[in-house]
Amino acid sequence: MENKTKVVLGVIGADCHAVGNKILNYAIGAAGFEVINLGVLVPQADFVSAAIETDAQAILVASLYGHGEIDCRGLRERCREAGIENILIYVGGNLVVGKTDFGEVEKKFLDMGYDRVYAPGTLPDVVIKNLQADLEKRGL
Amino acid sequence: MENKTKVVLGVIGADCHAVGNKILNYAIGAAGFEVINLGVLVPQADFVSAAIETDAQAILVASLYGHGEIDCRGLRERCREAGIENILIYVGGNLVVGKTDFGEVEKKFLDMGYDRVYAPGTLPDVVIKNLQADLEKRGL
């Protein structure tokens, strides 16, 4: 148990979409990570504190309901302030309101400081592969 | 019978779409016109000769199958050559190949010398109203 890499998972803001979260939790766990799943309706602050408490290597933020643009701003800064500036942060789901060209959306969230931005309906395997690769790069 | 206004009706070229033709035939006849219905697969020449033989006041050309652009060119000239230069000529149906902006199509056929051009799915009542109005203008 101990030596498993830890990742924090949660659905941010006032968002209650739980199905994807449960599947990601199951799949990422099954892939050998220790998932700290905060579930739905998670404030930014909780992602940061959970990451610090558990010494996690990555934060996986989900936003399905359309307010992602508002809810996700400033998470990177919070991490910086809390001293985990370099933690991996992924974000995915239906990030903005409306059917939008993903290119724009991706850019917007990369600029906010997210390491990877996922298009709607991304399958868990993709995330897991990326996680393993990114952590390896960091020698973990 | 005699003193009814006569109109020639037909589906031009290699076109076999008969349903609309039968309905137009029925409706225009019911509206008090004498319809000379040439049916489907009608060459340009037949429209002209039928109009002359019956001393018709209007020619109603239908083209559904997409070749209207090719089939309808030159009908006005033929009428001119045959000495019925001023006869009313309407055209309707699905005149060109593909879903096309009707404005363009209308212009194209007006330029070919048609008096009225009808969009796909036009109902008989519309045609009948127009016929009555146009013939009245001509004092018929």
Next chain:
Amino acid sequence: MELKNKKWTREQFDTIRAEVLTHWATGKDVDMEEAVKFHETIPAKRHFAKRLIKAKKNGETLTQPRAGVALINEHIELLNFLRNEGEADLLPTTIDSYTRQNQYKEAQNGIEESMKAGRSLLNGFPAVNHGVEGVRRVVESVDAPLQVRHGTPDARLLTEITLAAGYTSYEGGGISYNIPYAKSVSLERTIYDWQYCDRLVGIYAEQGVEINREPFGPLTGTLVPPSVSHSVAVIEGLLAAEQGVKNLTLGYGQCGNLIQDVAAIKALEQLAEEYFAKHGYNDCTLTSVFHQWMGGFPQDEAKAFGVISWGAAAAVLSQATKVIVKTPHEALGIPTKEANAQGLRTTKQMINMLKDQPYPMTKEVLDEVEIIKAESRCILDKVFELGQGDYAVGAVRAFEAGVLDVPFAPSKYSLNKILPARDNNGAVRLFDVGNLPFTPELVAFHKDKIDQRAKVEGRSPSFQMVIDDIYAISKGNLVGRPR
């Protein structure tokens, strides 16, 4: 606060009301007397409850979209577009998610950001912030029956404001707007707060103002077995009736197997009649709503049109009173008004082509009706027993015990022990019945159905099967077969 399924006294209501109306500045403008007068001026064609009664009488299935944007004028424009271009029979006002969580400051911020951005940054219409006057403008600018649709655990202020503004229908319930929408709000709390909403509707009714109420049928929208959502629907219906609600629409979300879907609507209507009669609520008009597939959609619009059409077919063949319509943008984002109108027109076409062909009540359908009713009775009667004759108390205890259990629910007050999966014909069954109080026969029925499928697929039932089913429709299938 002591939860009881008992009509509130006016005192109890008024004390709490005084406090509720202070939750946000706009609360003070609520004037029930003025509201009652306004409601009396609403013509029948714009009156939700009356329109539903007429539809039920004529055997119509009415269409209704979901729609809501941040700003008033844009919202009015949106609704009129759906009325005119979408041929919608009934119109919604979908509330944004901040308001749903009573985060009125965030909603205010969303309004301002939307003004700046020139597009809606909110996923719905923040009615509380717009206040009675603003919402009234919507009511006066739209020529169709209007309903509030949301997902709000504590909807008391929202109810006060929208009803005062002239809405004639209101969605939600203490269970259906908690378990799928909240994480750590107790059921006691939400059922109690929704008694307030129902009581308010009852008080309007006592003054001759009929307002339609609709518990949210589909719950998590994802492989919810009919008997589970039916039990919740009937309980919320009974709780509403006790508070004086006289016009109720009970709902169900499409599962995808036509026989099961047709049977589900029949069973829902019959169960409701049965339990309302049993408990003496005989002056309450009941209608039904069918939700087109509420789970994950295909991203491709052409495929989405297929899913929408199949939902429309099931709705009209089951003769539901109304159908809630999805759009070709479903998988990707809040639809444009054009995409929303497209879903409505596809649905209208299906309804009009199918309305003259009743679905034969075959043995398969009737058997399915009996199964759903038998399961629902097991649950409902156990809830009643746990509550010692009180459905409100019983519901709370039932969720603790897993007697009521909603798959994939985010709320920690749902045990999440049951696991649904499709059988070999695509009907939603239970791969794990958890603590549902089913008879051994019913448990065996589900086991057989799942085993039958597993056998065909040459694999043993597993959570992977559940996951495959969750993705199936979005990947173009009904049953999530192994690749």
Next chain:
Amino acid sequence: MELKNKKWTREQFDTIRAEVLTHWATGKDVDMEEAVKFHETIPAKRHFAKRLIKAKKNGETLTQPRAGVALINEHIELLNFLRNEGEADLLPTTIDSYTRQNQYKEAQNGIEESMKAGRSLLNGFPAVNHGVEGVRRVVESVDAPLQVRHGTPDARLLTEITLAAGYTSYEGGGISYNIPYAKSVSLERTIYDWQYCDRLVGIYAEQGVEINREPFGPLTGTLVPPSVSHSVAVIEGLLAAEQGVKNLTLGYGQCGNLIQDVAAIKALEQLAEEYFAKHGYNDCTLTSVFHQWMGGFPQDEAKAFGVISWGAAAAVLSQATKVIVKTPHEALGIPTKEANAQGLRTTKQMINMLKDQPYPMTKEVLDEVEIIKAESRCILDKVFELGQGDYAVGAVRAFEAGVLDVPFAPSKYSLNKILPARDNNGAVRLFDVGNLPFTPELVAFHKDKIDQRAKVEGRSPSFQMVIDDIYAISKGNLVGRPR
């Protein structure tokens, strides 16, 4: 020319063949020996007949679009697009209308105008003008089973060229490609000319090359009662089998009432088995094709998607072997490749969602099957009698007598005495049975059905009712109720 339903001798065939191949310059390049060698190299997955047999075995319903443009490269691109983006299982090559009328000069002109215009001015692919080599390029550039679809009274040269080029399926028939597509070509002529086409397929078969043949089921596509099109389908099937065809697909165009549509496919399959056995054609493989609604479509694309979806549902619920797919552009013009692919994907989604839910064979369905079979037997047996045991001669006489009669047909060889109209459930019945040789019971059945509807609508049956039904689906309904 003396018409007999008798397998042609090789001499008879060869004399005519020598002449046929001179109808257009490209005829001289037809080389059957080379063709047979080429056919032997076609892999199963690209082989139409083999793919159909596999589908029938697995209970699949395959999707197939209509598509054809003037120029070779554009046509190849179109087909591959429909394969990749439309997920089509089977591919067509729809032939243009000049070629259909053997107006190869006009077709040539269309090819040149299309090159100039940079877009196709032809409504299909002029295969004769492109010749064996050009058509072969298509066959070699597309990775799916390919069929020729047209509407050609005299298709002899077209058949020679496309089969020599490697097509493994061929649509048409002496009745179904005359009555709906021609005006004054005698049936004797077209049946005779189509015996040539069938004989050619038979000669390929004798050399071990299996080619699928498909009579055109929907005829005029407009309110054609099942028994009328079934009779034509069975007759053309029998005529083809006599000439040595071994793989046949019989078709039917959707009427719109699900019970009637499901019953129609069942009845068609059963009738074919029955008559093929009766006349000793036991080595011929039979499959079925369901055509999505072939009459007037709604112009609005969202509504068209509804019509397409309903056609897809009926196709898979009736377990037809394949379905011919319409597009959201249907009412307005030849579809773009994108619109064509959309119709295919909508259909795929429906098929995949419904394939696991067999439609219950209810009493209503079984009764309808019996009606359709009884009506068809009346017609078929009368045709046989009129022909003194010869279906070819019988067909000609039957059309003269109105024993066979196709509504709204342009051909003067169809009496056009029958008038179809929908009953109160939307099933297509006969408002005037004309001279169809129905039993008094069957005549009464139709009368009752129409009267029943007329009563509901408070009007007496009339031609206006027929007109209302013709427009109904394009106006968003199934039954053309009075406004």
